[in-house]
Amino acid sequence: MAGPDELVFNARDLHAFMLSVWPDAADRFSPERLERLEPSFCRLRHPVKEEDLRPGGTVSGPTLMHLADTASYSIILAHLGDAALAVTTSLSIEFLRRPVGPTVVVDCDLVKLGRSLAVCRVTMASAEAGTEPNMTRPEAIANVTYSLSLI
């Protein structure tokens, strides 16, 4: 188990791990989506699909909650590898503006990596594919807590 300044999984390890333990979810952890993966930080980019939308073309709340959880799990897994079991214990999200895509960028800071708890701070905003979002005007912000146990 590494500390907050060191990663044990890179983007490919992470995807390979998900393929082995939860193949149905592995797509969400694909290296193409994980644009950045650094100690204590990752950025996901999610291409919005038809099924993610509510009427009027707004990305749905459940889609954003799912993304906040996915980004948090990604950075925790990158730090802990397969040495620990991480389970979401709480998630709180504020919806600030209407997200419209076509991609949703999800920035995730790991602000605590303790022995029994990890806490992530997530910022989400829409952007055109390949462009930078305006993270000073986020569409949603979330705090996500994971409980950790060594295995």
Place this chain on the structure above:
Amino acid sequence: MAGPDELVFNARDLHAFMLSVWPDAADRFSPERLERLEPSFCRLRHPVKEEDLRPGGTVSGPTLMHLADTASYSIILAHLGDAALAVTTSLSIEFLRRPVGPTVVVDCDLVKLGRSLAVCRVTMASAEAGTEPNMTRPEAIANVTYSLSLI
């Protein structure tokens, strides 16, 4: 717009409304799922499907978040009918125990129905179909806030 002691939509109205504005989501609001609908309270029962599960047979966090939001929207819509637009502004959820189904029961208390904000308190627990869950040992609890605007 009715107050916290009066409903303007019953379970069928609610389902018909969802069919008209968001047919893809209407299933989640079907009268068979909405076991109770009373002023300031509703109970949903969600039959767990394969796609709701994580490895090990645990109902996934995103499924529970989605259910908390659906129950909150149901009771708010039942009070406001089509007289107002309700948009989720925040959701905070605590995951307490492993939910295993086969159904997840979602109790939702509307604790505030103001002019611009509505707040719901949600309690979730697994149960066999047709049986009462043990709501003193919930699997998840959530607070959900909706912003309201008259239309």
Place this chain on the structure above:
Amino acid sequence: MAGPDELVFNARDLHAFMLSVWPDAADRFSPERLERLEPSFCRLRHPVKEEDLRPGGTVSGPTLMHLADTASYSIILAHLGDAALAVTTSLSIEFLRRPVGPTVVVDCDLVKLGRSLAVCRVTMASAEAGTEPNMTRPEAIANVTYSLSLI
């Protein structure tokens, strides 16, 4: 360490413990304020003082947050006694209505008592001294999480 159905401290033990470890805070844990103390539940009643008020006679937000934390710590301590160290790790509160006193009643349900985490659900409402509050129209609701470690 007892389970969720058994208390190791009664109201006097709890007060005596606080007097020994944190005398300045012991008043908030006095037996006169702890109106009910049962497995997985307690009720505090706080007499509102001048210093708790904002202009206009509203009980301040920090006063309510403090009360939510005090009630949560009380029920956890009653279950664990001096066998564990409990530290607040998160608190989320929704302010629903203007609390005006003259007493604030704080109901606290211990919804999870695990090995490493305890979670409380708090409901607050004003009432005249000696009377029952209307807890279906609470003035604030809170979820409080404590991290536990055996000592």
Place this chain on the structure above:
Amino acid sequence: MAGPDELVFNARDLHAFMLSVWPDAADRFSPERLERLEPSFCRLRHPVKEEDLRPGGTVSGPTLMHLADTASYSIILAHLGDAALAVTTSLSIEFLRRPVGPTVVVDCDLVKLGRSLAVCRVTMASAEAGTEPNMTRPEAIANVTYSLSLI
């Protein structure tokens, strides 16, 4: 009412306003504490006092919650002046590490300033007086929502 890029109160206006409407609380809004005040951002520095401490020299949770609320109110007031009434509707805080002072620095980003809601994101860390805190290892993070109404 100004937008998110423009302030109507500077630090002195803010203090003068608090002195006029809530003199007992004005100290917490003094210009010496408000180290930075810019559009959509402010930084408070709080000198820890004896009464803020728990046994062991830890800054108490209620002190941090109070600071998160004070910083949020400061930036909102600086944007709105006396043109609106702002009331806290929710606060969620994560306690990550033991804060020990001697000063607590509170950074507050105004991430949404809407017509009816404002949302702030708060980051807190201890530091020696006059030095920069390490905000990548915060001691607490909070999200604070205010309801706004024009007056």
